[in-house]
Amino acid sequence: MKVALITGVTGQDGAYLAQNLLERGYLVYGAYRRTSTVNFWRLEFLGIDKNPQLHLIEYDLTDLGSAIRLIEFCKPNEVYNLAAQSFVGVSFDQPVTTAEITGIGPVHLLEAIRILDRNIRFYQASTSEMFGKVQAVPQNENTPFYPRSPYGVAKLYAHWMTVNYRESYGIFATSGILFNHESPLRGREFVTRKITDSVAKIKLGLLDCIELGNLDVKRDWGYAKEYVEGMRRMLQASEPDSFVLATNRTETVRDFVIMAFKAAGFDILFRGENENEIGYDGSNGKVLLRINPKFYRPAEVELLMGDPSKARSALDWKAETSLEQLCKLMLDSDLKRNSLGASF
Ligand code: NDP
Ligand code: GDR
Helix, strand or coil: CCEEEEECCCCHHHHHHHHHHHHCCCEEEEEECCCCCCCCHHHHHCCCCCCCCEEEEECCCCCHHHHHHHHHHHCCCEEEECCCCCCHHHHHHCHHHHHHHHHHHHHHHHHHHHHHCCCCEEEEEEEHHHCCCCCCCCECCCCCCCCCCHHHHHHHHHHHHHHHHHHHHCCCEEEEEECCEECCCCCCCCHHHHHHHHHHHHHCCCCCCEEECCCCCEECCEEHHHHHHHHHHHHHCCCCCEEEECCCCCEEHHHHHHHHHHHCCCCEEEECCHHHCEEEECCCCCEEEEECHHHCCCCCCCECCECCHHHHHHHCCCCCCCHHHHHHHHHHHHHHHHHCCCCC
16 A cells, blocks of 8 residues: 655645545655644545544744654655645745745754655646746747746755755655646635635625735646646656646636626626726625735746646646636635535
């Protein structure tokens, strides 16, 4: 039986990946950090929290000794490092914490593997945020990096350390450069889920208006459940490498807003520009969206669009779910959760 260790198992990707590997008969160790209130709602949502093949184990990414003990105890064949301070906006306010968790944290795991067992396969959750300021469109594994946030910089360090441990010590260390991927399990602070959750609340009469930041930025959004399968395939490949996972389609935040309101039966129209822009209901003129400058970032990543052809040819991986389908999936889930009064 294969043994996998997933850090960040309480997050969106960690929960989907645990589900994927359990379905394939893996023994899964899910590492989570200690918090004053347990945070297993995603595992419960997927119905895997009580699966006897899933063992939840406390671990903090910032602690080297803890990394060594974790690897020693679990004896995994595969380690998926998904834990991170993953919110770009917060990284501007907490750059040092972000560097420690998101940048140095993965090196603790790489060191533990180097010390204990170099046959362990390692996956690092790298990101399209490393491309940052646009150097080329679409972005692929050879596009130069130019991160635009403390989060992007921290991830770039971890990415290069992954490459370095691969080249220096022969460790099967792979870096997945994933573009934005969303789902009903997305945290509510990220823009797609913030939008579908707010539109659901507006539809149910629980909210009047949504507040957002920059509507002009473009993102390549895919479905998280499909992206975790790409991670799994990367660790089954014959050689460690770096791979982009993306849809190769890009849309603005405004497009996603229109899509979500449309799926809920609203016809949202826009007037004004930048901080004065509003979105209003075309049928009755009611304001449905306002811009709040507090959601703008000090430096922005304007345009992401990934070229996943390498993953297509080497891993036979392809994003299947369209953005319209994804938006509807998330909206339906938020309508259901909000009508039941759920708190997540
Ligand atoms: P989430 O924010 O949903 O999950 C992050 C996880 O990391 C949570 O389980 C969190 O725990 C855990 N964590 C945070 N700090 C620590 C710490 N100090 N020690 C141990 N665990 C910690 O992220 P996603 O699931 O969306 O993303 C997974 C990974 O992929 C992240 O590394 C992210 O940066 C990266 N990524 C994500 C993309 C996306 O579009 N989703 C795209 C590209 C990369 P807790 O629940 O306690 O907060
Ligand atoms: P991102 O995702 O920064 O791409 O990082 P997020 O959903 O936070 O932002 C996407 C874009 O939307 C703009 N935006 C807003 N964002 C948020 N969160 N809230 C708002 O109100 C708002 N208004 C406009 C942002 O400025 C941004 O341009 C995500 C994370 O999952 C990272 O961990 C991951 O590495 C990258 O995706 C790929």
